[in-house]
Amino acid sequence: MIEVENLSKIYELDGQKVAALKGVSFRVKKGEFVAIMGPSGSGKSTLMNLLGCLDLPSSGTYRLGDIDVRTLNSDQLAEVRNRQIGFVFQSFNLLNRSSALENTELPLLYNGTSDSKSLARDALAKVGLAARAKHKPNELSGGEKQRVAIARAIVNHPAIILADEPTGNLDSKTGEEILKIFSRLNREGTTLILVTHEQAVAQYARRVIHMRDGLIVSDSAREM
Ligand code: ADP
Numbered sequence: 347m348i349e350v351e352n353l354s355k356i357y358e359l360d361g362q363k364v365a366a367l368k369g370v371s372f373r374v375k376k377g378e379f380v381a382i383m384g385p386s387g388s389g390k391s392t393l394m395n396l397l398g399c400l401d402l403p404s405s406g407t408y409r410l411g412d413i414d415v416r417t418l419n420s421d422q423l424a425e426v427r428n429r430q431i432g433f434v435f436q437s438f439n440l441l442n443r444s445s446a447l448e449n450t451e452l453p454l455l456y457n458g459t460s461d462s463k464s465l466a467r468d469a470l471a472k473v474g475l476a477a478r479a480k481h482k483p484n485e486l487s488g489g490e491k492q493r494v495a496i497a498r499a500i501v502n503h504p505a506i507i508l509a510d511e512p513t514g515n516l517d518s519k520t521g522e523e524i525l526k527i528f529s530r531l532n533r534e535g536t537t538l539i540l541v542t543h544e545q546a547v548a549q550y551a552r553r554v555i556h557m558r559d560g561l562i563v564s565d566s567a568r569e570m
C-alpha cells in the first residue's frame with residue numbers, strides 16, 4: 347500500500363540547508379500498525395508530512411497504492427489527501443469557533459457530500475463523543491479534543507491514518523485511551539502509522555521503526 351524508496355528531504359532556511367531525511371526506504375502493507383519512534387529532530391514529522399502528501403520529497407519515490415506521488419499536481423495531491431488519508435496532530439488542529447460536529451464534518455464539505463451531518467455524527471459516535479457534538483474545543487478536555495480530531499480523520503473512511511505524536515499533549519492515562527481508539531480502528535482494517543515517544547505504544551503496534559538523524563536505524567516486527 348505504501349512504498350517509500352530512498353526518500354530525502356532538504357529544507358532551505360535563510361540559505362542554510364537542513365537534511366531532515368537522508369534516504370529512507372520501507373514498505374507498509376494494508377492493515378499494518380506501525381509506530382515510529384526516535385529523538386526530537388530525527389525527521390519523524392518530516393516523514394509523516396511526506397506520507398500525508400502535505401509536502402513533496404527532495405528526492406526518492408513515494409508510491410501510495412498505484413500512484414507515484416511525485417507525478418501529481420497540487421490539486422491531485424489534495425484529492426489523494428482528502429480521500430485516502432486521515433491526519434491527526436499533537437496539537438489537535440481544531441477550529442476553535444466550530445463545534446465538535448462542525449470540526450468533524452469539515453473534510454466532507456470539501457468534497458460536497460450531501461449527508462455530511464449524519465456521517466459526522468457517526469464518526470463522533472465511533473470515538474465515544476456523540477454527547478459532545480455541540481461543544482466547542484474550549485468546552486472539551488484534551489482527550490476529547492483529540493477524539494474530535496480522530497473523528498475528523500476517519501469521517502471520510504480513509505485507508506490510512508497518520509498520527510504525529512497524538513498523545514504528546516495528553517496525560518498518560520488519557521494517552522492510553524487515545525491509543526486504544528487507534529488500536530481499535532486498526533483492528534477494523536485501517537492502516538495506521540503513528541509517531542510517539544511513549545514506550546507503551548509498543549503494546550499496540552506490531553512493528554516499530556526507530557529513526558535517528560534523518561535515517562531509519564531499526565525496523566522490527568514484534569511477536570503478538
Ligand atoms: P521530529 O519530528 O523527529 O522532531 P522534524 O521532522 O520536525 O523532526 O525535523 C527534522 C529536522 O528538520 C530538524 O533539524 C528540524 O529543525 C528541521 N526542519 C523541520 N521542518 C523544517 C522546516 N520547515 N524548515 C527548515 N527546517 C526544518
Ligand code: MG
Pocket residue numbers: 390391392510
Ligand atoms: Mg515531530
